[in-house]
Amino acid sequence: MKNILLMIVLSFVVQLSFGQEFKGKILDVETKEGIPFANIYIKDVQVNAISDSIGNFSIDVPLPKEINILVSASFYESILMKVNSSLFISVGLIKSHLELDEVLLRPKSGTMQRDNIIRVDRLLIKDLNTVPVSNLSEALSNINGVQEASMGPGISKPVIRGMQGVRVLSVLNGMRLENQQWGADHGLGISQLGIGALEVIKGPNSLLYGVDAFGGVVYIEDEKFESQNAYSVNINSKFESVNLGYTNSALIKLSKKKFRFNLGALHSSFSDFQMPNGKYLADSRYQDMGVKTRISYNTNNWVMNMYYMFSHSYNGIPGHTHDSIPDPESFMLDFQNRQRNIPAQNINNHLFQLNNKFFLGKNKIDLMLGYTNNSLNEYDEKFTIPGLGMSLQNILYHLRYNIKSGSWTIKSGIQGMYQINKNIAEAEEQLIPDFDQLDNGIYSIISYKTNSNFSFQFGGRYDLRNLNASDDFSSKYSSPNFSIGGKYEFGSINRNTLLLNISSGFRAPHVSELLVNGKHHGALRYEVGNPNLKSERALQFDLNYELNNEHLSFVFNPYYNYINNYTQIVAQDSIVENLPLFNFEQIDKAQLYGFDTKIHFHPHFAHWLHLEGSYSLIYGESLNRSENLALIPQPRLNFVLRVKFKKRFKFNLEEIVVQNSHFFAQNRVTTYETTSSGYDLSNIGLKFKWFIKTPLEINFGVKNIFNAEYINHLSRLKNINVFNPGRNFYISLNYLIKRNFN
Numbered sequence: 001m002k003n004i005l006l007m008i009v010l011s012f013v014v015q016l017s018f019g020q021e022f023k024g025k026i027l028d029v030e031t032k033e034g035i036p037f038a039n040i041y042i043k044d045v046q047v048n049a050i051s052d053s054i055g056n057f058s059i060d061v062p063l064p065k066e067i068n069i070l071v072s073a074s075f076y077e078s079i080l081m082k083v084n085s086s087l088f089i090s091v092g093l094i095k096s097h098l099e100l101d102e103v104l105l106r107p108k109s110g111t112m113q114r115d116n117i118i119r120v121d122r123l124l125i126k127d128l129n130t131v132p133v134s135n136l137s138e139a140l141s142n143i144n145g146v147q148e149a150s151m152g153p154g155i156s157k158p159v160i161r162g163m164q165g166v167r168v169l170s171v172l173n174g175m176r177l178e179n180q181q182w183g184a185d186h187g188l189g190i191s192q193l194g195i196g197a198l199e200v201i202k203g204p205n206s207l208l209y210g211v212d213a214f215g216g217v218v219y220i221e222d223e224k225f226e227s228q229n230a231y232s233v234n235i236n237s238k239f240e241s242v243n244l245g246y247t248n249s250a251l252i253k254l255s256k257k258k259f260r261f262n263l264g265a266l267h268s269s270f271s272d273f274q275m276p277n278g279k280y281l282a283d284s285r286y287q288d289m290g291v292k293t294r295i296s297y298n299t300n301n302w303v304m305n306m307y308y309m310f311s312h313s314y315n316g317i318p319g320h321t322h323d324s325i326p327d328p329e330s331f332m333l334d335f336q337n338r339q340r341n342i343p344a345q346n347i348n349n350h351l352f353q354l355n356n357k358f359f360l361g362k363n364k365i366d367l368m369l370g371y372t373n374n375s376l377n378e379y380d381e382k383f384t385i386p387g388l389g390m391s392l393q394n395i396l397y398h399l400r401y402n403i404k405s406g407s408w409t410i411k412s413g414i415q416g417m418y419q420i421n422k423n424i425a426e427a428e429e430q431l432i433p434d435f436d437q438l439d440n441g442i443y444s445i446i447s448y449k450t451n452s453n454f455s456f457q458f459g460g461r462y463d464l465r466n467l468n469a470s471d472d473f474s475s476k477y478s479s480p481n482f483s484i485g486g487k488y489e490f491g492s493i494n495r496n497t498l499l500l501n502i503s504s505g506f507r508a509p510h511v512s513e514l515l516v517n518g519k520h521h522g523a524l525r526y527e528v529g530n531p532n533l534k535s536e537r538a539l540q541f542d543l544n545y546e547l548n549n550e551h552l553s554f555v556f557n558p559y560y561n562y563i564n565n566y567t568q569i570v571a572q573d574s575i576v577e578n579l580p581l582f583n584f585e586q587i588d589k590a591q592l593y594g595f596d597t598k599i600h601f602h603p604h605f606a607h608w609l610h611l612e613g614s615y616s617l618i619y620g621e622s623l624n625r626s627e628n629l630a631l632i633p634q635p636r637l638n639f640v641l642r643v644k645f646k647k648r649f650k651f652n653l654e655e656i657v658v659q660n661s662h663f664f665a666q667n668r669v670t671t672y673e674t675t676s677s678g679y680d681l682s683n684i685g686l687k688f689k690w691f692i693k694t695p696l697e698i699n700f701g702v703k704n705i706f707n708a709e710y711i712n713h714l715s716r717l718k719n720i721n722v723f724n725p726g727r728n729f730y731i732s733l734n735y736l737i738k739r740n741f742n
Contacts, residue, residue, distance in 0.1 A: 021058060021059070021060045022058070022059040022060075022061070022063055022067075022085045022086075023056070023057065023058045023059075023088050023089075024040075024056075024057055024088055024089035024090060024091065025051070025055050025056050025057070025089075025090045025091075026038040026040070026051045026055045026057065026071060026073065026091050026092075026093065027055060027090060027091065027092045027093070028076075028092065028093065028095070029092035029093060029094050030094075030095070032092075033055070034051070034053075034054040034055020034056065035051065035055045035073050035076065035093060036051060036052065036053045036054065036055060037050055037051060037053075037073070037074075038050070038051040038055065038057075038071060038072065038073035038076075038093070039070075039071070039072050039073065039227075040057050040059070040069055040070075040071055041069065041070040041071075041072075041224065042059070042061075042063065042067050042068070042069050043067075043068045043069070043070060043080075044064065044067060044068060044303065044357060044359070044364070045061065045063060045064075045067070045298050045303050046224065046225055046260070046296055046303070046305070047059060047061050047225070047228060047255075047260070047298075048224055048225060048226065048227040048228065048255070049227055049228050050227050059228055060228070060229075060257055061228060061257055061258065061298065062257075062258060062298060062299050062300040063085040063300060064085065064300060064301055064359040065084060065085060065086060065361075066082060066083075066084060066085070066361075066362060067082070067083060067085050068080060068081070068082050069081060069082075069083060071091050071093065073093060075095060075096065076093040076094065076095055076096055077093060077094045077095075077096040078093075079091065079093065096550070116487075116499075117447070117455060117456065117457045117485040117486065117487045117499060117501065118201060118205075118457075118485060118499070118501055119201075119202070119499055119501075119542070119544045119557060120199055120200070120201055121143045121144070121145075121146075121199065121200045121202075122197060122198070122199050123139060123140070123142060123143055123197065123198045123199075123200075124196065124197050125139065125192060125195050125196060125197065125198070126196075128142065129687065129697070129699055129732065129734065130655055130657045130685040130686070130687045130699055130701070131657050131659060131683050131684075131685035131699075131701055131703065132238060132685075132699065132730060132732055133192075134153040134240070134245075135153060135154075135156055135187070135188070135191075135192070136188050136190055136191075136192060136195065136198065136220065137150065137156035137157055137158050137187065137188050138153070138156065139192070139198060140158045140198055140200065140218060141158070143198075143200050144555075144596040144597075144598050144614040144615075144616050144638070145160065145161055145200075145202055145557075145596040145616045145618075146158055146159065146160050146200055146202075147159045147633045147634075147636070147712075147714060148714070149164055149184075149631070149714040149715070149716060150712075150714075150715060150716065151185060151284075151317070151318055151319065151522075151715075151716040151717055152273060152281065152284040152286075152318055152717070152724075152725070153243070153245075153270065153273065153284075153286070153725065154187070154270065154284065154285070154286030154315045154316065155185055155186070155187040155286075155315050155317075155345075155522075155716075156187050156188070157181065157186070157187055157188050158188065158200075158218055159631075159633055159714055160200060160202050160203075160215050160216030160218075161202050161203065161215060161216060161559070161561070161592060161594070161618055162215075162592050162618050162620050162629070162631070162632045162633060163214065163215025163216060163592075164215070164631075165181055165182055165183075165184070166181060166182045166212060166507070166510045166512075166513075167212070167214045167215035167216075167507060168181075168214075168215050168216050168217070168218060169205075169209050169210070169212050169213040169214075169216075169217050169218070170188060170190075170217075170218045170220065171209065171217060171218065171219045171220065172190065172220045172351065172353075173220070173221060173222055173305075173307060173353060173355070174353070174355060174368050174398070175351070175353045175368060175370040175372075175396055175398075176209070176210070176212075176396065176417065177189065177190065177220075177351075177372070178372055178374065178392060178394045178417075178419060179347075179349060179372075179374045179376075179392070180374060180376050180390065180392060182510050182511075182512040182513075183512070183520070183522060183523065184520075184522065184523040184716055185317060185345070185520075185521075185522025185523050185716065186376070186522075187315070188218075189311070189313070189347065189349055189374070190220060190311070191266055191268075191288055191290055191311060192249075192266075193249050193251070193264050193265070193266040193290055193292060194222055194223050194251055194262060194264040194292055194294075195220060195221070195222060195223065196221055196222055196223035196224060197221045198218065198219070198220060198221070199217075199218075199219035199221065200216060200217070200218055200219070201216060201217040201219070202216045202542075202559070202596075203215070203216060203503065203505075203538075203540040203542055203559060203561060204481075204503050204504060204505020204506075204538045204539075204540050204561070205217050205483075205503065205505070207443060207445065207459050207460070207461045207481055207482070207483040207503065208443075208445070210415055210417075210439065210441050210463060211439055211441065211463045211465055211477075211479075211506055211507065211508055212507055212508075213505070214505045214506070214507035214536060214538060222262070222294060222307075223251070223253075223262070225253060225255050225260040225261075225262060225294075225296060226253035226254060226255040226260070226262075226738075227255060228255055228256075228257075229255065229256065229257070229740060229741050229742060230255055230738060230739065230740045230741065231252070231253060231254040231255070231738075231739060231741065232252070232253045232736060232737060232738040232739070233250065233251075233252050233253075233736075233737045234250065234251045234252075234253075234734070234735070234736045234737075235249075235250050235733075235734075235735045235736075236248070236249045236250075236732065236733070236734045236735075237249075237732065237733045238730065238731070238732035238733075239730065239731055239732070240270075240728055240729070240730045241727075241728055241729040241730065242273050242274050242703075242725045242726060242727065242728035242729075243270045243271050243272065243273040243274070243284070243285070243336070243725070244270070244271045244336060244338070245268065245269065245270030245271065246268065246269060246270075247266065247267075247268035248266070248267055248268070249264065249265065249266040249267075250264060250265055251263070251264035252264070256741070258297055258298055258299070259295075259296070259297050260295070260296040260297075261293070261294070261295055261296075262292075262293065262294040262295075263291075263292075263293045264291065264292050264293075265289075265290070265291045265292075266288065266289065266290050266291075267288070267289045268287065268288045268289070269287045269338055270285055270286050270287070270338065271285050271336045271337055271338035272284045272285050272316075272333060272336050272337055272338075273725045273726075274336070274725065274726050275332070275709075275722070275723040275724075275725065275726050276704075276707045276708065276709040276723055276726035276727070277332075277709070277723065277726075278726075279332035279333065279334065280332065280333040280334070280335065280336050280337075281318050281331060281332065281333075281717075281722060282316075282318060282331050282332070282333050283316035283317055283318045283320065283341055283343065283344065284316055284318040285316045285337065285338050285339075285340075285341070286313065286314060286315045286316060287313070287314040287338075287340075288311065288312070288313045288314075289311070289312050290309065290310060290311035290312065291309070291310050292307075292308065292309040292310070293307075293308050293309075294306070294307045294308075295307075300359075301358065301359040301360075302356070302357065302358055302359070303355075303356070303357040304354070304355070304356050305353075305354070305355040305356075306353070306354050306355075307351070307352070307353040307354075307355075308350075308351065308352050308353075309349070309350070309351040310348075310349065310350055310351075311347075311348070311349045312346075312347070312348050312349075313345070313346075313347040313349075314340055314344060314345070314346055314347075315344060315345040315347070316341060316343070316344050317343040317344055317345065317378070317521065317522050318331060318717060318722070319331055319524060319716070319717050319720045319722060320343040320380075320521055320522075320524070321524070321720070326524075326719075326720045328720055328721045328722055331720065331722055332722075342379045342380065342381070342382070342383060343378065343379060343380050343387075343521060343522075344378070344379050345376065345377070345378050345379075345522070346375075346376075346377045346379070346386075347374070347375065347376050347377075348373075348374070348375040349372070349373070349374050349375075350371075350372065350373040351370070351371075351372045352370065352371045352372075353368065353369070353370045353371075354368070354369045354370070355367070355368050356368075362403075362404045362405075363401070363402060363403050363404060364401075364402040365399070365400070365401050365402070366398070366399070366400040366402070366413075367397075367398070367399050367400075368396070368397065368398040368399075369396070369397055370394075370395070370396040370397070371393075371394065371395055371396070372392075372393070372394045372396075373391070373392070373393050373394075374391070374392040374393075375389075375390075375391050375392075376388075376389070376390050376391075376392070377389045377424070377427075378521065378522065380428075380521055381428075385426060385427075385428060386424070386426065386427045386428070387427065387428050387429055387521065388427055388428075388429055388430075388431055388521075389423065389424035389426065389427035390421060390422065390423055390424065390427075390432075391421070391422050391424060392419070392420070392421045393419070393420045393421075394417055394418070394419050394420075395417065395418045395419075396416070396417045397414075397415070397416055397417075398413060398414075398415045398416075399413055399414050399415075400412070400413030401413065407448055407449050407450065407451075408446070408447070408448050409446070409447040409448075410444065410445070410446050410447075411444070411445045411447075412443065412444040412445075413442070413443060413444075414440070414441065414442050414443075415440075415441045415442075415443070416438070416439050416440040416441065417437075417438075417439045418436070418437070418438050418439075419436065419437040419438075419439075420435075420436045421434060421435050421436070421511070422434045429518055429519065430518065431512075431516055431517075431518045431519075431520060431527070432511050432512050432515055432516050433469045433470045433471045433473075433511070433515055434469065434470040435467065435468060435469040435470065435473075435511050435515075436467075436468055437465060437466065437467050437468075437511075438465070438466045439463065439464070439465050440463070440464050441461055441462065441463040441464070442461065442462055443459060443460065443461035443462075444459055444460060444461075445457065445458075445459035445483075446458055446459060453488060453489040453490060454486065454487070454488050454489075455486070455487050456484070456485065456486040456487070457483075457484070457485050457486075458482070458483065458484040458485070459482065459483050459484075460480065460481070460482045461480070461481045461482075462478070462479075462480045462481075463478060463479060463481070463506060464476065464477075464478040465477045465478070465508045467508070467511070469511060469514075469515055471515065473514070473515060473531060477508035477509075477535050479506035479535060479537065481503075481504045481505065481506055482503070482504055483501065483502070483503040483504070484501070484502050484503075485499065485500060485501035485502070485503075486499075486500055487499050487500075493549055493550075494547060494548075494549045495546075495547070495548045495549065496545070496546070496547055497544075497545070497546040497547075497548075498543075498544070498545055499542075499543070499544040499545075499546075500541075500542070500543050500544075501540075501541075501542045501544075502539070502540070502541055502542075503539075503540050503542070504537070504538065504539050504540075505536075505537065505538035505539075505540070506535060506536070506537055506538075507535060507536040507538075508535050509533040509534070509535065509536075509567060512527075512529070513529055513530065513533055513567055513569075513584045514529045514530065514531050514533055514584075515529045515531060516528065516529040516584075517529060519576075519577055519579055523716070524579065524580075524716075524719060524720070525571075525579050525580050525581070525582045526576040526577060526579040526580065526581050526582065527569065527582050527583075527584075528581065528582070528583050528584075529584055530583065530584040530585065530586075533565075533567060533584065533586055534565045534586065535565060536563060536564065536565050536566060536567060537563070537564045537565065538561055538562065538563045538564075539561070539562045540559060540560065540561040540562075541559065541560045541561075542557070542559045543557070543558050543559070544556075544557045545557075550604075551601065551602045551603060551604055552599070552600070552601055552602070553599070553600040554597075554598075554599045554600075555596070555597060555598050555599075556595065556597045557595060557596045557597065558593075558594070558595040559593065559594065559595065560591065560592075560593040561591065561592040561593065562589075562590075562591050563589075563590045563591065563592070564588065564589060565586050565587075565588065566586060566587040566589075566590035566622070566629070567584060567585075567586050568584070568585060568586075568587065568629065568630055569582045569583070569584055569585075569630075570582060570583055570584070570585045570630075570672065571672035587622045587623075587624065587625060587629075588623075588624045589622070589623035589624050590620070590621065590622050590623060590629060591619075591620070591621050591623060592618060592619070592620045592629070593618070593619055594616070594617045594618035594619055595616075595617060596614070596615070596616045597614065597615050597616075598612070598613065598614035598615075599612070599613050599614070600612045608643055608644050608645065608646075609641075609642075609643055610640075610641075610642040610643075610644070611640075611641060611642075612638075612639070612640040612641075612642070613637075613638065613639050613640070614637070614638045615635070615636070615637045615638070616633075616635065616636050617635045618632060618633060618635075619632070619668065620632040620668075627670055627671065628668045628669055628670050629670060630669070630670045630672070630673055631673075631713075631714060632666070632668065632669075632713075633666075633713065633714060634663040634664055634665070634666040634676060634678070634712070634713045635663070635664040635666075636661060636662070636663050636664070637661070637662045637664070638659070638660070638661050638662075639659070639660045639661075640657065640658070640659050641657070641658040641659075642655065642656070642657050642658075643655065643656045643657075647689075647691070650690070650691050650692075651688065651689075651690050651691075652688065652689050652690075652691065653686065653687075653688055654687045654688065654689050655685075655686070655687040656684070656685070656686050656687075657683075657684070657685045657686075657687075657701075658682075658683070658684050659681075659682065659683040659684075659685075660680060660681070660682045660683075661680070661681045661682075662678065662679075662680050663678055663679055663680075663681075663710075663712065663713075664678045665677055665678040666713040674718075676711065676712070676713035676718070677710075677711075679708055679709075679710035680706075680708060681703075681704055681708060681710070682704070682705045682706055682708075683701065683702065683703045683704070683705065684701050684702055684705060685699060685700070685701030686699070686700050686701055687699050688700070694735065694736065694737050694738075695736070696733065696734070696735050697733070697734040697735075697736075698731070698732070698733055698734075699730075699731065699732045699734070700730070700731045700732075701729075701730060702727065702728065702729050702730075703727075703728040703730065704725065704726060704727050704728055705727065706727075707726045707727040709723050709726075710723065710724055711723060711724060712724060
């Protein structure tokens with residue numbers, strides 16, 4: 001592999017004689033001809049450029065002397081390389097018929113997936129346009145080993161290897177998201193507006209991300225800025241038949257020499273969704289609106305990124321009842337409605353983030369400062385007085401120093417968050433008490449790459465959490481954690497990669513587990529906390545094997561996760577205020593184990609055809625009680641057929657996608673769960689492009705083609721026996737205007 005990469009990077013360089021302008025040429029390594037419209041992305045400065053019709057590019061931006069650039073082009077293998085910005089460079093790319101899973105983890109490691117020691121799954125939002133998704137949790141469920149727990153399209157959250165809620169940490173552009181994710185009826189809280197990619201790290205990752213990265217990390221990354229000296233306007237509109245839902249959004253991008261700017265807005269409205277039986281689920285309606293902006297400015301040795309987002313969401317709460325034995329028919333309507341009603345949630349989010357990078361020769365300092373404000377009001381009996389209301393504020397910081405010396409890389413930092421949660425005075429009830437929480441952590445990660453095909457990484461971290469609640473509760477939680485991993489590559493035509501990682505995890509109990517006491521209407525239960533809960537501790541063994549060649553990509557990823565003090569909410573044989581009683585308990589020893597596997601085949605005789613398949617399986621067990629853990633996802637088998645067409649006409653069919661997901665029956669349940677039947681979901685999507693002066697992209701298709709009646713094992717509506725949405729026709733229009741300032 002190393003020899004191939006050395007061949008790719010052609011080595012002639014000529015000293016520039018004029019200023020700071022960074023120039024080069026992108027070539028086909030075999031024909032030596034220029035590659036038109038290749039993308040050159042300078043990772044550290046977040047600057048894009050596009051090569052011209054003969055492969056030349058020029059970037060007139062103040063740059064550090066040493067920079068990392070990612071070069072990519074359609075039908076070629078991408079390459080990440082470090083170069084001197086004062087030199088003319090020439091880069092050769094190898095043709096690739098198969099789009100390999102080459103993840104660039106920009107915020108943390110800045111490496112391609114093939115160079116990573118930790119397996120990271122990456123999903124580009126633009127790749128989902130042919131069969132669009134309703135929310136980011138549904139998008140994440142396209143990743144093997146990730147599913148979603150939902151109360152319909154309006155309220156959903158990701159589930160990674162059987163873990164969700166406070167066990168899964170969500171990060172937006174390097175800043176952790178805190179939005180009352182402990183609640184079963186609280187979704188991810190971020191729309192698709194301006195989002196470019198999603199990344200998932202499965203299993204405990206306390207070393208990189210802190211105390212709550214116990215079950216996995218979801219990294220949400222904004223779209224890139226526009227290419228240098230250009231501006232664009234992207235207008236998107238989507239309609240879905242199952243809930244008469246529409247989403248309209250616009251995103252403006254502008255990029256000059258030192259300054260880059262993005263501004264976007266979104267509005268969506270959805271009525272009650274139709275079930276396969278023709279009825280409509282009452283109060284499954286939801287609305288969302290938001291604005292976001294992102295500004296970047298740089299000099300030679302400094303880059304500043306500033307980010308602000310506001311979102312307002314209205315979510316109906318389906319399945320709400322005061323009956324101890326609910327009747328599914330009572331939640332079904334003969335008509336559709338989108339007007340605001342009760343019960344419902346009103347959610348406002350403000351996010352502000354300031355990132356600074358300082359370049360000190362080969363080394364770098366990263367400083368992130370952030371502030372988030374989440375306001376959650378739930379209306380149960382009255383439109384004007386919330387039954388539950390909370391205000392959550394978070395102040396965050398992260399300082400990291402990156403040292404590069406030969407084959408060694410050292411990343412050390414400190415990271416923390418101060419959190420204040422208060423119940424609003426006018427709310428009728430309190431579910432959790434007022435509290436404040438202070439997190440601080442210190443870490444160091446050391447990586448080394450040998451001259452052969454072996455590299456390794458190890459690191460350590462120490463975290464301390466101080467928690468104080470209004471009902472005289474105070475506690476401290478702390479723990480050291482470690483991670484060690486290695487990678488070995490072998491083969492030339494068939495590129496084989498073995499990754500082995502051993503990592504520990506630590507999660508302090510959340511206030512909602514310690515001190516909750518009251519009716520949780522959205523979750524349809526009465527919850528009582530346990531102030532004696534201990535911190536969860538995990539140790540995961542993760543093995544990943546990958547095979548890549550010109551036409552085939554194969555991944556096999558078995559894992560084993562051993563957990564002490566596993567916390568779960570357990571149904572009691574009692575009814576309180578017409579709701580089932582649930583308590584929080586701990587299992588001394590638990591294990592989660594299974595595997596994810598996927599294959600992508602692109603036959604030589606049919607370059608227009610892509611066949612993809614994946615399978616995920618997970619078991620969760622209590623070792624000391626000899627019983628199954630609750631809410632373990634169903635085994636899932638996915639199949640995707642993708643046919644791509646060449647441009648032949650002014651109005652052209654570009655792509656057809658056929659998807660089928662088979663969810664196997666879940667019979668391994670705990671004592672208070674019911675089993676779930678298996679089912680199939682099939683989708684088909686078509687992408688057209690109309691090549692007018694400004695091309696128009698049109699996507700049309702059907703989700704749940706056969707109108708299957710199904711209830712996913714993780715559905716929050718399973719306990720009232722309500723089906724998920726039925727057949728759904730959709731159409732989306734995407735209009736992109738892009739111009740150069742010259």
